[in-house]
Amino acid sequence: MDTEEAWFAFLRFGRRLFDVADAPDADGLLFQYGTYSFDGPSTFTLDLTRQFEISDSDGDHDHYMQVHCELRYGLAPALEALGSFDSWFFHGAGDDLEGWAQGLTERAAWTTIRTLKPVEIRVYQGQM
Numbered sequence: 001m002d003t004e005e006a007w008f009a010f011l012r013f014g015r016r017l018f019d020v021a022d023a024p025d026a027d028g029l030l031f032q033y034g035t036y037s038f039d040g041p042s043t044f045t046l047d048l049t050r051q052f053e054i055s056d057s058d059g060d061h062d063h064y065m066q067v068h069c070e071l072r073y074g075l076a077p078a079l080e081a082l083g084s085f086d087s088w089f090f091h092g093a094g095d096d097l098e099g100w101a102q103g104l105t106e107r108a109a110w111t112t113i114r115t116l117k118p119v120e121i122r123v124y125q126g127q128m
Contacts, residue, residue: 002117003046006071010048011101017091018052021061024092026053030066031104033113034084035075043120044079046071046113051128064128071118082109 001009010029020026030049035042048069056062073079085107089100104110 001121003071003114006046006048006069006118006121007105007114010050010069011097013050014089014097014101020092021053021055021059022092023053023061024094025090026092027051028088028090029097029100030086030088032084032086033082033109035080042075044073044075044082046073046118065125066128067125068123070120070122070124072120072122073113073116074119078112082112085109 014029018027028051030047030051032049033044033046035044037043048071050067052065054062054065087100087104089095089097091097105114
């Protein structure tokens with residue numbers, strides 16, 4: 001899978017609406033990249049994340065559940081030069097998902113990242 005294929009899959013997942021709490025930040029998407037060394041040597045990582053608010057039995061916020069798709073590329077000067085960046089989209093905030101996605105793909109960094117094939121892809125979920 002290359003970067004664009006992962007991006008299109010992420011957007012398909014992002015278009016699916018779920019039954020979540022009635023809060024503006026209950027269902028969000030996060031696009032972020034940078035050079036990190038979370039669990040080993042430094043690597044340039046594009047992290048596509050979907051976040052859901054989980055409520056307790058009284059309907060109050062309990063925690064967030066995040067589903068990540070991390071694309072790791074290793075290190076290259078062109079990637080390191082991109083620095084880091086993050087952008088959130090929330091379904092309940094009245095924003096337009098397609099406009100958000102288009103804005104991200106119009107960034108100069110996307111030209112560098114989009115054609116790359118990651119050396120590793122990690123898909124996992126975690127509680128926040």
